[in-house]
Amino acid sequence: xxxxxxxxxxxxxxLHNLYFKPFISSREIxxxxxxxxxxISADMGDEVxxxxxxxxxxxxxxxxxxxxxxxxxxxxxxxxxxxEGLKSSEDIHRLIGLTQDLTDRKxxxxxxxxxSGKTLAEVYRIFKNEKVKELKIATLFYKPEAYKKDFxxxxxxxxxxxxxxxxxxxxxxxxxxxxxxxxxxxTTQHMKNLVLFGPPGAGKGTQAEFLKEKxxxxxxxxxxxxxxxxxxxxxxxxxxxxxxxxxxxxxxxxTIDMLNAEVExxxxxxxxxxxGFPRTEAQAQALDELMDSKDSEISAMIALEVDDEVLxxxxxxxxxxxxxxxxxxxxxxRNRIKEYYDKTAILKNYYSGKDKYFGVNGVGEIQEITDRxxxxxxxx
Ligand code: IMP
Ligand code: MG
Numbered sequence: 001x002x003x004x005x006x007x008x009x010x011x012x013x014x015l016h017n018l019y020f021k022p023f024i025s026s027r028e029i030x031x032x033x034x035x036x037x038x039x040i041s042a043d044m045g046d047e048v049x050x051x052x053x054x055x056x057x058x059x060x061x062x063x064x065x066x067x068x069x070x071x072x073x074x075x076x077x078x079x080x081x082x083x084e085g086l087k088s089s090e091d092i093h094r095l096i097g098l099t100q101d102l103t104d105r106k107x108x109x110x111x112x113x114x115x116s117g118k119t120l121a122e123v124y125r126i127f128k129n130e131k132v133k134e135l136k137i138a139t140l141f142y143k144p145e146a147y148k149k150d151f152x153x154x155x156x157x158x159x160x161x162x163x164x165x166x167x168x169x170x171x172x173x174x175x176x177x178x179x180x181x182x183x184x185x186x187t188t189q190h191m192k193n194l195v196l197f198g199p200p201g202a203g204k205g206t207q208a209e210f211l212k213e214k215x216x217x218x219x220x221x222x223x224x225x226x227x228x229x230x231x232x233x234x235x236x237x238x239x240x241x242x243x244x245x246x247x248x249x250x251x252x253x254x255t256i257d258m259l260n261a262e263v264e265x266x267x268x269x270x271x272x273x274x275x276g277f278p279r280t281e282a283q284a285q286a287l288d289e290l291m292d293s294k295d296s297e298i299s300a301m302i303a304l305e306v307d308d309e310v311l312x313x314x315x316x317x318x319x320x321x322x323x324x325x326x327x328x329x330x331x332x333x334r335n336r337i338k339e340y341y342d343k344t345a346i347l348k349n350y351y352s353g354k355d356k357y358f359g360v361n362g363v364g365e366i367q368e369i370t371d372r373x374x375x376x377x378x379x380x
Pocket of ligand 2: 054055056057058111112113119
């Protein structure tokens with residue numbers, strides 16, 4: 001028996017309104033079936049078994065199975081229906097029952113997948129009055145966490161977690177049966193996750209507000225997240241503070257854990273705007289891993305591009321009213337801008353390398369700039 005571990009592939013399958021990710025390859029399915037064939041044919045000895053496939057889902061499995069079966073055998077089908085959409089329903093409909101006499105025969109049920117076991121219970125009801133010599137159950141896929149019955153499963157191909165799958169005979173509302181590999185429902189559906197960048201004075205905060213509204217995104221400003229955790233004395237906040245009090249940088253792991261908590265708090269979001277993070281390539285990689293663990297990814301790094309002289313003018317103007325001391329000194333301002341470019345060059349390369357960097361002209365009316373940003377985001 002193969003216990004399946006996740007592939008780390010990126011291709012995504014869309015059926016109706018849902019997204020699925022690659023889960024089990026054709027080769028792995030083939031190997032699992034080969035093993036089942038060997039086990040079953042050894043157990044059958046010289047007897048000619050009757051394989052009973054449960055339609056619709058099992059047609060591909062039965063076909064591949066009997067092609068590999070090395071000795072004479074018979075094949076028949078019964079047709080049951082239980083699943084509606086993503087859920088196993090209470091009543092199982094018997095659409096086509098047994099059509100041949102199985103008295104004194106060795107019968108092996110070939111199921112594509114066993115989930116709650118309700119279908120299997122119906123199979124047992126069908127066979128209750130048949131005087132078969134032996135009834136055994138073989139299933140290609142099995143979800144142990146979902147199984148609620150006590151019937152013994154004699155042959156199991158691949159154990160899988162309790163998540164909805166499609167492909168290789170299995171469907172989601174009619175689609176997906178024809179796909180030769182198995183795909184698994186993505187935990188998060190399609191999201192727009194943006195990393196927003198811009199030098200001081202570029203208008204990042206203003207634009208983030210608009211984007212958040214328009215695309216129903218959650219704005220995660222690392223600065224705000226830190227202040228929130230420290231103010232509320234969360235475990236992570238206290239941990240972060242202990243480093244800050246020593247004058248040390250907060251380790252990336254702590255920051256990522258805080259961001260993870262924010263992402264989890266908003267698990268129904270249509271996406272996130274990350275602001276103030278990442279700052280280094282290591283952080284960018286950590287953020288990719290975090291999104292990957294949520295079956296998602298960073299869609300784009302969007303950087304507002306504003307000429308230095310315009311920024312200096314804007315910040316000096318702002319300093320006149322804001323009273324922020326670092327907004328009034330031209331040398332400090334120029335240093336902050338330079339520091340921004342020194343630090344973000346690496347990230348620009350990182351995201352460019354993945355075709356995910358988008359520079360947007362940040363000079364003009366606020367609405368004009370928003371329109372430019374939307375043009376980029378709509379195409380993601
Ligand atoms: P059970 O009756 O709950 O054991 O479910 C068995 C039947 O439900 C299978 O024969 C499939 O038709 C369907 N099913 C169970 N899990 C899945 C799945 O993950 N994807 C597609 N169909 C499924
Ligand atoms: Mg089935």
